[in-house]
Amino acid sequence: MTVDPLYSDAALVDFYDLVNTGDIELRRCLALAGDARSVLDLGCGTGQLTAALVDGRTVVGVDPAGAMLDVARRRPGGEKAEWIEADARTVRLGRKFDLIVLTGHAFQVFLTQEDQLAVLATIAAHLAPGAHFLFDSRNPTAEAWREWVPERSEEMVHHPRFGTVKGWYDSRMGVDGIVTYRTWYEVTATGQTLTAESRIAFPSKEDIAAGIEASGLVAENWFGDWEGGAWTPASREIIPFGRLR
Secondary structure, eight states, rough: OOOOOOOHHHHHHTTHHHHOHHHHHHHHHHHOOOOOOEEEEEEEETTTTHHHOOTTEEEEEEEEEHHHHHHHHHSSGGGGGGEEOOTTTOOOSOOEEEEEEEOOTGOOOOOOOOHHHHHHHHHHHHHHEEEEEEEEEEGGGOOGGGGHHHHHOOEEEEEETTTTEEEEEEEETTTTSSEEEEEEEEEETOEEEEEEEEEEEEEHHHHHHHHHHTTEEEEEEEESSTTOOOOOOHHHHHHHHEEEE
């Protein structure tokens, strides 16, 4: 698997936690984790959620990007988790978990139905009896990519090494339903520019539901946001919470 430079280039990875806090997502995952004693975090990235789950639990974070895992290992609590550099489509740990999460819209980096089914098969292969899974994907009807244009996405962030940095996105929807977007960071003091091009899919709720069923899984709840609201066609998120069928 070729890892997107946004996640594999250490200079770009430095920005990830500055622009992706995920506080509401983290709180909801902690609540849903409940009394789970073991958690598998697929596509764990820099390990924000993984490290938050370690108290009283065995937690494994899996990600294909070594640069992201380098950050994860250094964060508070990171020493209590197990970190594995691997592809969520093919990883097989020979272990079962009480909860499996795939958050941060990581499901969308899998561009084909074949790849999405492979990830769902990985989830099914690692679920313990009575265990649950949780993942998120942006609802295509909300057309989030329309906000990823320079005039709507520009923001200023303070980087610990670079100082003030201007960030923005530029996106386009392809005829294949895949959104291509470019991330830009411009360092104010030097004019240095860092950039990467990414591609993500926007599967519909119907397609996700069909994949879940085909993988021997069942969604017990469909959330439309990380506050726990029920999914509706107008929801910005598609968040299934389920188990083995």
